[in-house]
Amino acid sequence: MADQKKMVEDITSMDEDFAKWYTDICRKAELIEYTSVKGCMVIRPYGYAIWENIQKILDGKFKELGHENVCMPMFIPESLLQKEKDHVEGFAPEVAWVTHGGNDPLEERLCVRPTSETLFCEHYANIIHSHRDLPKLYNQWVSVVRWEKTTRPFLRSREFLWQEGHTIHATAEEAIAETEQMLNVYADFCEQELAMPVVRGQKTESDKFAGAVSTYAIEALMHDGKALQAGTSHYFGDGFAKAFGIQYQSKENKLEYPHQTSWGMTTRLIGAIIMTHGDDNGLVLPPAVAPIQVVIIPVAQHKEGVLEKANELKALLSKNFRVKLDDSDNSPGWKYSEYEMKGVPVRLEIGPRDIEAGQCVLVTRHNREKAVVSLDNLEAEIENKLKEVHDGLWQKAYENRERRTYKCTSMDEIKAAISENGDGFVKAMWCGDEACEDKVKEETGVGSRCIPFDQENISDTCVCCGKPAKHMVMWGNAY
């Protein structure tokens, strides 16, 4: 029992040390384990099952919208990476280089893909000739490598899992529509499946993807008031097509350059789930991606009929939900703590007296509220409760964000808002000048997160220089 207890004791309180609370959850909920390579982690079964659920929902949505999965190599020759000037400048400083195959030095070194635009472009140049070959709506689920200096599980790791969509279209209009569509797919996924409110917007020039004409992003606010970029979608124009010589014959028999996009979501989302919904008892999972939606804990399980009934409930509920019955010889109290740590949305407790009364105890993880529910109508009851958990998570996250969103009209107001209330989203106007963007960051500590699509007029002038404002920017400190 000593061994078992370790798991549910001493998790750091989130108010005391949020960073430590975060890594405690990553390890104690058995999401990850460290390895001997810095920044590379083992994603354990429980963590990976969350990712599989994320994948399944997103992949279904991508396919519904006509996308097809492919698989590109993991290696990019140095000369290929260098073909698009901005792109290589953005990525070369942080790639891992393969220099030897077995005992032989390679003629040209290869980087492990940090992202795959160059590989897709090389392929498109081979397969696209005519307007009939367009569009191509491709996606792949792979891991990528970026040699980060500082690393944290899920949030910033040297290797991470993601999907990268890469599409190519006859016209700019189509490509822009795709870029917007996919940002909305991401936003809807975060809000409807992960119960995580996001702000949709455009990155400023200084913050856009290396090689993009424009980058759209969704930004979420974590429990501690720091922002987290949860997904991005890029419009490339025909810049990559020109660099890679991709051309197609139009209906009018002219050679044209096609227009491209890319978009991605990563295992970072698991970090975002932890920091949006977690509490001092551990992880709290949105029902849509929870590996276990309902855990059944038998009480006094040695007594006649208890395990039989628990198994019967499991069989019944497994038709529509992801269910686990824990009939191990740990105590019920220990099990309660364990599945709270693991963030299971709904717990059912069933003992001899419950069975006699034709009921069980149902506890929802997010608010730890107990209800006594009849066994007669259990499936519908659980359906409702899972919805209640989702809505409760959304509400709490939304309120946190609203409470931590500050409208500011001067640099001093920004500083005051953050020093009084802690990190959060700052809504403030901007003239569009990069010098002002830099100065806001330097003086107040908050960088521009995005220019939200939903603009508000906080004031008429730039929060920094006082000249006429062009945009409302969402500023913040970010993961």
Next chain:
Amino acid sequence: MADQKKMVEDITSMDEDFAKWYTDICRKAELIEYTSVKGCMVIRPYGYAIWENIQKILDGKFKELGHENVCMPMFIPESLLQKEKDHVEGFAPEVAWVTHGGNDPLEERLCVRPTSETLFCEHYANIIHSHRDLPKLYNQWVSVVRWEKTTRPFLRSREFLWQEGHTIHATAEEAIAETEQMLNVYADFCEQELAMPVVRGQKTESDKFAGAVSTYAIEALMHDGKALQAGTSHYFGDGFAKAFGIQYQSKENKLEYPHQTSWGMTTRLIGAIIMTHGDDNGLVLPPAVAPIQVVIIPVAQHKEGVLEKANELKALLSKNFRVKLDDSDNSPGWKYSEYEMKGVPVRLEIGPRDIEAGQCVLVTRHNREKAVVSLDNLEAEIENKLKEVHDGLWQKAYENRERRTYKCTSMDEIKAAISENGDGFVKAMWCGDEACEDKVKEETGVGSRCIPFDQENISDTCVCCGKPAKHMVMWGNAY
């Protein structure tokens, strides 16, 4: 139309040049495209969709048997790879080495995983302490890299996709049972889903996996008579546990070494499908993994009612099958060739006269037989036809293998059988001595594929030295 025609013309005949026929199919059925990195290919949507279907079936089976998916890093530090002596000797000569992160040389170079035993062992040493922590039944779906000199799409590529199961058990008995169980899962998958007969057996000492106590394999025979290893399952004993210091406290409070297994199947299977079932018209896909099971080709589609009816059939059939309706402006004849090239098991042709008669033409890919079927009972008819395709593929592959299996009692008989009938499986007895194994290979060209679990007594003496035989070995030339 010139562009389109290219696809269905001039595929090399398989009897003329089997190797060229193979690569023609890989490219003309749009399974792969080459990249600028030798041995690394793009798996295109149609090829990747086959892999997704393979994954879905296997992953479901693994989970049903209690396995959980995880994800290990792609990098292995050199010192970790070196911990198990036989293992490093087997793999070090063919790994890709990462030496730099960004502009900085790494303190220790990292190899890109060629297989992940060492990573799993490092992890097990961290998480396994007590008998309560056993067994762990883990699997991962990733790509691995082996720096091969000669490469061919799917069959031998420098990067390939696979699943690798890694399990760890309290006892040798449990681990051996797992090794056998997974080999049978693989064999059943090949036979029941891919319509590919396999021989189940054990590898000889000289041919087993680097670090294994014993390696089990399934061997299939390709159309040209060469063998292909379609899956392997390894029993490691406690060798890795000892090398990595993995120990657990038993129920009796003693420190014990656990026993391990690993098992894998790869994108090679797609190569095996091509070479088992393909013909001079292109790919022929087993229905269980075909991305499109039924293609509907409207005839005279500009005539009133044809496309409506075709769409109606598509909607009906999509409930139970993977269906594509091709209403592009290519001619029906061109479409027939295209979907034959792509190996779609069943084709439906429907034109105005068919509609009037309440029927359609159904063509099965493997034998190109036409049948006129009533629209009234179409779903059941297609269900039957897909089964017929599967059985037909199996029968043809089985007959090919039986025709090409030679029972030999002397070296001369082996040479004669192969020179008269071409490559195939040779059944011949062996004394168990590695020198004889080498000599058979040297003199006749066929190496030992496996010692089949189903033993036959071909003769009492070793085919090479004439001493008493221990095993019947299946010999052959292999991919």
